Amino acid sequence: MNKQLYYEAADELLQNPNVRRMKEFPHHNSSNTLAHSIHVAAVAGKIASKMNLRVHEKELARGCILHDYYLYNTQEMEYSAYRHGTRHAGLALKNASREYELTEIEKDMIYSHMWPLNLTHLPHYKESLLIVIADKYCAVREFMHMAPDVNIDFMEENFKKI
Numbered sequence: 001m002n003k004q005l006y007y008e009a010a011d012e013l014l015q016n017p018n019v020r021r022m023k024e025f026p027h028h029n030s031s032n033t034l035a036h037s038i039h040v041a042a043v044a045g046k047i048a049s050k051m052n053l054r055v056h057e058k059e060l061a062r063g064c065i066l067h068d069y070y071l072y073n074t075q076e077m078e079y080s081a082y083r084h085g086t087r088h089a090g091l092a093l094k095n096a097s098r099e100y101e102l103t104e105i106e107k108d109m110i111y112s113h114m115w116p117l118n119l120t121h122l123p124h125y126k127e128s129l130l131i132v133i134a135d136k137y138c139a140v141r142e143f144m145h146m147a148p149d150v151n152i153d154f155m156e157e158n159f160k161k162i
Contacts, residue, residue, distance in 0.1 A: 009061035044134035063109030066096040
């Protein structure tokens with residue numbers, strides 16, 4: 001995996017004020033949508049690298065950063081947790097598509113990241129399956145108030161200026 005390409009793609013998105021605004025939205029009890037998305041990007045990249053997978057680095061990074069780009073505070077909504085879980089992937093895709101030209105892989109990653117909760121949103125690419133795995137793993141750690149298990153220095157060094 002070309003880590004430099006991966007970091008650059010993520011960092012480019014993280015410069016956008018709307019993406020940085022994700023810090024405002026609490027997520028999984030101990031996090032916010034931006035920190036969660038960076039955690040997911042770090043874990044997905046680590047899995048791809050450790051497994052020596054041939055992935056589309058730029059698309060994997062962008063899909064991870066934008067997968068929860070729904071831009072609302074779940075604590076202020078009248079949705080149940082289940083309703084949010086089944087609805088937000090479509091809304092994140094809609095929001096990201098308005099702002100960015102997304103590839104089919106990126107669209108699939110965002111739309112299918114809540115599989116299997118959304119049974120009909122099957123992942124069609126290995127990058128999509130990576131985000132499904134990384135997202136669930138990170139969510140469990142965040143719900144349990146566990147610090148990200150990826151090196152924070154790695155995240156700060158490679159995903160600068162957030």
